[in-house]
Amino acid sequence: MIKSRIAHLGLVLAALGFIAATPVIGLSIAHAAEAVRAEIGGPLQNAQKLMKSGKNKEALAELRKADGVSNKTPNESYLIERVRAAAASAAGDYDTAARSFESLIASGKLGATEKAQFSEGLIGIYMRARDFGKANAAIERQLKDRHDPKLRAYLIQNYFAMGKTGEATRLLQADLQADEKAGRRPQEDQLQMLSNIQNKGGDKNGYINTVEKLATYYPKESYWLILLNRISGKPGFSSRLSVDVLRLRMHHNMLKKPSDYMELAQLVLRDGAAGEAVKIITRGYKEGILGVGPDAARHQRLKDLADKNLAEIKTKAAANEADLVKTGDKDGLVSLGYALVSAGENAKGIAMMESAIKAGDLKRPDDAKLRLGQAYAMAGNKSKAVSTLRTVGGKDGTAEIARYTIMSL
Known part of the structure; x- marks a missing residue:
């Protein structure tokens, strides 16, 4: 299962920046007392002092004195709720904070910037309280007025947390299609979430398709491990394609042990591509994986054999080409052509492979085309590859190996 960073509520809140005090700018004592009666201004001043000392619950109690004053003006009510919003948020009293935020947003006294800040703060409070339904209702109100990728991501996250995976999937796939249509790289977190939903829901094809997108846009070892283990x-x-899986593992830096390099080099030598084997062994030595430890002598013997065969x-x-032409061994010519490309004779090797494939009469035509594509890639001709x-094509793994090779170019 792929770990989705966005799926953790605490991290979501930290990412949002909805630390309670952020959008709730406390009033100065002078401001708190401005244009209000003394019986309201006094509790407001005292509440502010208590908040500065970190006594937020006591500040809330002080504000309740102002609540008891009758016939409050709209401005007095606004000032009380503004201070209460800050105190309640800091005290962790999210129900009270939410009511104050709602009152402030509806007051008509906030400018556009502050209204957006308080609206996002309200969303954060709902999410802290795990009231995802109210959080999403607030998010959707915001999204009607402006496009905000951040808020849309939290909308999806909340649907996921609520267990409404169908709605989360619909939104994720819509975002994915929009990104790809616009030529944008989809967000990794959203792809991770989609893959998790598909995996848990038993959508195997959808899951693999999404992991392939993750491996394409974010070519991490963890994504490639899922894909290569699967095939x-x-x-x-077919076990004959194990060498190609190992090739892809090496390309994505997944060969970690001497035995990994030894196995790949031996399989490549078996197929006659000594030039490729030399490159594999050289890389193993360069990375400090081969040439060390109790089997260092074995590594050296394999290196000597690869050099000799090359x-x-x-x-x-x-002479080998003449023999293969004489016997009509088209598969042998494809293998020899690939070996020549791996030895650095690109033009000659590719021409030999193309001619053999064009002539037909191959035991495994898809294998031959796979090798030709790999040869083009080795020669640096990506478009031809x-x-x-x-x-x-093929149903024994050749088609997937070919697709994953394209993804790796």
């Missing part, structure tokens, strides 16, 4: 364990996956490819290529890999 390796998928029913019908030299033989270059000296025997013409992509167009070729898109033609790869």
